[in-house]
Amino acid sequence: MFDFLKGSIMLIVMLSHTSGLFDFMQGQETLIGNYNPLVLVLYIFTYILGVASMPIMFILSGYGFRKTTLKKCLKKQCKTLLIPYIVSMFLVAIVKFFFLCFVTRNIHSSLEEASRSFINILLGYSAASPNWFLLALIIGNLIFNQLLNLLEGKKLLLVVLMIACAGWYLSLGRPVPFCLSQGFIATLYIYVGYFSKKKKFFVTNNTLRKKVLIILGTFLFSMVLKGFGDDLNMAHCVYTLGPISIIGNIIISMGYIYIFLLLNRFNSFLITQIRRIGRYSFYVLCIHSIELKSFGEIIQDRFVQNWTGSLLLRNLIQFGVRAVAVILATYTFVKFKRKIMVRIPKFNKPILQKEHKA
Secondary structure, X not given: OOHHHHHHHHHHHHHHOOOOOOOOOOOHHHHHHHOOHHHHHHHHXXXXXXXXXXXXXXXXXXXXXXXXXXXXXXXXXXXXXXXXXXXXXXXXXXXXXXXXXXXXXXXXXXXXXXXXXXXXXXXXXXXXXXXXXXXXXXHHHHHHHHHHHHOOHHHHHXXXXXXXXXXXXXXXXXXXXXXXXXXXXXXXHHXXXXXXXXXXXXXXXXXXXXXXXXXXXXXXXXXXXXXXXOOEEHXXXXXOOOHHHHHHHHHHHHHHHHHHHHXXXXXXXXXXXXXXXXXXXXXXXXXXXHHHHHHHHHHHHHHHHHOOOOHHHHHHHHHHHHHHHHHHXXXXXXXXXXXXXXXXXXXXXXXXXXXXXX
């Protein structure tokens, strides 16, 4: 249902992690004067949808959320989110160590740098890895599940809002470990996704007039919020308008989800491939995190420093090579996983278990 949207967000995440793509130290006039129009289009697309991308992912996670006991919820979070996070953490450290050994020929400095990355990811600092999303989702799911078991109606909404505000307050000081700030805020987005499904918000048949109003309203509200200086970056705990940014992006996120559901009705080779990426978005995120933090950033920085040609070509090469590599690695892993599951009696059934989705 949401594969096209999730696939688009995964591409935006990889695009936004392209080194030197946009120099935010430049003014708008310099930016427009120096960059190819195509890059400006990518900038606008990334800026508009990219800001709401993480709230959207949390809302989509809430859409598929099911209430259960604390024990079952904790077990599920460990199995589906925490273990992949830990595995990714170890892989980042191992791959980075061997990569640096190959590049620098210095075992001591390579071990030191790999250990630093390992500790930062272990402590759950959001800037240490794109996989911060998994930790925040674990915290958000656990909190929301308990609230669902204890509260309902307006009391539930009030407490969820208070927890989100507490998450924002935590973001004002020094970086908080284990993505606690993002996890508290994620509780609100999970709540929105959960009740969007309950109220059948995305499956209601609307008239053409109402669809147009939703689309125009989404873009208009987004521009108004930007006009007031809104910027939301959950990875770096940036909420320029405070709780207004957090709550305002709910409206924007819901609008974008609705728009992509309308676009999802179209079929083409490109849309089909983006849907496929979205279907495996969980794996794409994990593999991208390993790629980026183990060697991707280092290679990109050196590439940018030594590049003397077109900025557009440089950015396309960086993004294209990395995106293709991550996607191919994802498909290879999924194919290998399926073969392993078939060989295990527990999973050897006519229909394999559904692939995990982010």
